[in-house]
Amino acid sequence: MISRIFVHQWQRKVVAILIAIVVWFTVNASISTTKVIPNVPIRVINLAPSKTIIGLLPNGLLTRRITLTLTGNKEVLDSIGPGDLEVIIDASDKTEDWIPKIGRKHIVSTNPEIDLFHNVTKVSHSDFFIKLSKLVTAKIPITIIPPIGEPPKGYQFLDVWPNKLYHAISGPEEQVEELRAKGLDLIFDLNAITAAELDELGQSQEDLQTDEISYYVPSRWKQVTIPFLNNELQEINDPDAQHLRIDFLKNDLLPIDKELPIRVFYPLKHTNVLNPTNSSLATNNILTPVNGVSTLAIPLFVRDVSRLFLEVVTDNIEISIIAEPSDEGDGLRWSVQFIDPHKLEEEYVRWLMPSHSSNTAGRERPSQRESYLRHRFRDYMQKFRLYKSSHHPLQLEAKLRGKTIKVRDITDQKN
Numbered sequence: 001m002i003s004r005i006f007v008h009q010w011q012r013k014v015v016a017i018l019i020a021i022v023v024w025f026t027v028n029a030s031i032s033t034t035k036v037i038p039n040v041p042i043r044v045i046n047l048a049p050s051k052t053i054i055g056l057l058p059n060g061l062l063t064r065r066i067t068l069t070l071t072g073n074k075e076v077l078d079s080i081g082p083g084d085l086e087v088i089i090d091a092s093d094k095t096e097d098w099i100p101k102i103g104r105k106h107i108v109s110t111n112p113e114i115d116l117f118h119n120v121t122k123v124s125h126s127d128f129f130i131k132l133s134k135l136v137t138a139k140i141p142i143t144i145i146p147p148i149g150e151p152p153k154g155y156q157f158l159d160v161w162p163n164k165l166y167h168a169i170s171g172p173e174e175q176v177e178e179l180r181a182k183g184l185d186l187i188f189d190l191n192a193i194t195a196a197e198l199d200e201l202g203q204s205q206e207d208l209q210t211d212e213i214s215y216y217v218p219s220r221w222k223q224v225t226i227p228f229l230n231n232e233l234q235e236i237n238d239p240d241a242q243h244l245r246i247d248f249l250k251n252d253l254l255p256i257d258k259e260l261p262i263r264v265f266y267p268l269k270h271t272n273v274l275n276p277t278n279s280s281l282a283t284n285n286i287l288t289p290v291n292g293v294s295t296l297a298i299p300l301f302v303r304d305v306s307r308l309f310l311e312v313v314t315d316n317i318e319i320s321i322i323a324e325p326s327d328e329g330d331g332l333r334w335s336v337q338f339i340d341p342h343k344l345e346e347e348y349v350r351w352l353m354p355s356h357s358s359n360t361a362g363r364e365r366p367s368q369r370e371s372y373l374r375h376r377f378r379d380y381m382q383k384f385r386l387y388k389s390s391h392h393p394l395q396l397e398a399k400l401r402g403k404t405i406k407v408r409d410i411t412d413q414k415n
Contacts, residue, residue, distance in 0.1 A: 032121065033074040039065045039082045040107075044130075046092035052135040053091075054172045054228075061086075063230045066128065068107070072120035084111045089130070097131045133172035140167045140176075141183040142224060142236065144244075149191035151248055152198055155213065156304065157190060158247040159379070161372050165238040167224055175228040184224045186236075188217065188246060198248055209352065211250045212306050216243075243368065247376075253390050254302050254310050259295035260386075262287065262319040264405060274323040274400075281321065282404040298409060300394060301387040305380045312348045313338060313381075321398045321405060332398040332405065338381060349373045 042062045044053060055063040066087060070077055085107055089100050100106075103123055109116045142165040151157045167184065169176065198213045222241050223233045264281050266274060281287070281294055288297045296319055302310055316339040321332055338344060352373050353366065386394040388411045395411040 032072060033077055034069060034071045035077040035080075036067065036069050037080070037082055037085070038067045040068050041065055041086045042089060043086055044089050044091050046090050048091070048095075050135055051091075051132050052170075052172050054131050054133055054175065056172075057229060057232070064128070066102075066125055068102070069124045070107075070120050071122035071124075076114060076116075076119040080109070080111075080114060080116075084114060085109050085116060091130075094130075094132065097129065099127050099129055133174060135170060136173045136176050137168060137170040138176050138180050139238075140169055140180050141165075142167055142186050142238070143183055145185050145187040147188040147190045147246065149189045151190050152193055152195035154195055154251055155198055155248040156251055158212070158249050158376070160188070160244070160246050161375075162240050162243065162368070165236055165241055165244070167234070167236050167238060169226060169234070171228060179226075179228065186222075186224060188221060190246070193246070202250075209306055209308055211252060213248045213250070215246045215248065217245060240368070249304070249306060252303070252307075253387065254305070254307060256300045256302060256310070256314060256317075256386075258314065259288070259290070259297055260300065260317055260319055262294050262296045262321065262407070264323050265320045266323045270324050273325055278403050279323055279400060279405055280403065282401070282406050284406065284408070286409050287407055298388065298394070301389070302384065303387060303390070304383045304385070308351060309348060309377065309380045312351070313344050313384075316340060316344055319396075321407065323405070330400040332400065334396055334398055334407075336384060336386060338384075341381065345374060345377045348377045 042065065043060050044056060044062065045060065047053070047056075053062065057063060068087070087102055087106055088108055089102075089106065102125055104117055104120050107116055107120070107123060144160045144163045144165070147157065147160065165186070169179075193215055198215065201215065202210065202213050219235060222236045222244060224236060225231050226234055262281070264276075264279070266276065283289060283294065286297055287294050289295075318337050318339060319334060320337045321334050323332060326332065349370055353370065388394055388409075392411055395409070395413075396407055397410045398405055398407045
């Protein structure tokens with residue numbers, strides 16, 4: 001029986017099998033189907049150099065995608081998905097907005113093993129509009145927002161410098177102008193910086209500001225998100241971004257190694273009531289005369305400023321009692337004054353400009369560094385405060401007593 005099945009007239013049986021195989025392949029290849037493929041990317045080529053398209057990414061793809069309905073060979077269509085093809089639109093002859101028509105010649109396979117042109121017979125899609133726009137380049141302002149998080153233990157945050165940068169970008173005129181008007185923000189997280197990093201930087205610094213540590217921002221932090229480019233992250237291309245740093249100050253309590261002069265300031269508008277003839281400063285256990293000048297004989301400290309700043313200004317600091325009538329009785333206000341602050345600022349800047357040995361100064365243009373130093377000096381002046389101990393600011397009480405102004409230290413009472 002087996003011999004009769006396989007051997008008898010075997011030539012005819014082989015021919016029949018071959019014919020069946022050919023028929024199967026022919027029928028299978030001729031079966032058509034329709035398939036809907038969503039989220040197909042659209043690539044634009046040959047766009048005029050002076051033009052762009054709203055929603056066009058730097059890689060030539062549009063941010064929008066399209067849904068295609070393909071009719072063709074079932075076997076081929078069953079094997080493809082959205083990632084296997086893209087639409088190519090040639091804009092070489094386009095000078096104004098248009099509605100593209102997509103046919104077989106506009107779709108290409110990203111898989112070299114799939115031949116779409118010979119296996120797709122029909123392409124249909126919903127209409128969409130392509131808007132041409134003038135290609136412009138502009139500098140977008142970047143505002144450095146005060147950092148979030150806490151500085152490493154033993155340090156305090158000073159500032160970020162420079163605090164204003166620009167990022168040059170090209171794109172559709174409407175979107176670029178909108179972004180330029182709005183600007184971009186950049187913010188850092190202090191929690192990402194460790195005390196060990198700052199300690200190491202402090203040991204390697206050679207400039208005069210050994211208690212000021214400059215942490216240069218790594219490249220991965222100097223990125224901004226561009227909204228009209230599908231929120232693409234771009235590294236800031238402003239040349240000044242290479243100098244971008246976060247400055248810290250060591251939390252040291254610095255002693256003032258000399259007594260500070262103290263005097264009375266008489267505002268002219270009140271001299272008919274208070275003047276040197278009817279209200280002079282009285283000496284006591286904390287006020288001692290030195291060559292005719294009253295000084296405050298209390299050991300004092302400062303914090304939140306650098307050692308160099310303190311060294312520059314110490315000889316030009318005085319405490320002023322303001323002889324001004326008060327609605328609150330005989331109490332008088334007092335303040336710390338810097339004598340000839342312009343001269344002090346110039347001296348501070350001179351010490352820290354590039355002519356002196358400084359790793360930090362070598363990274364900046366002289367004009368940029370000078371601006372930074374003046375900003376820092378004025379910031380220190382605003383923060384300047386006298387302390388008796390690490391957490392106890394100096395508290396003085398000045399009161400009129402007859403024809404004298406008596407000053408006493410009430411720091412311990414206030415704390």
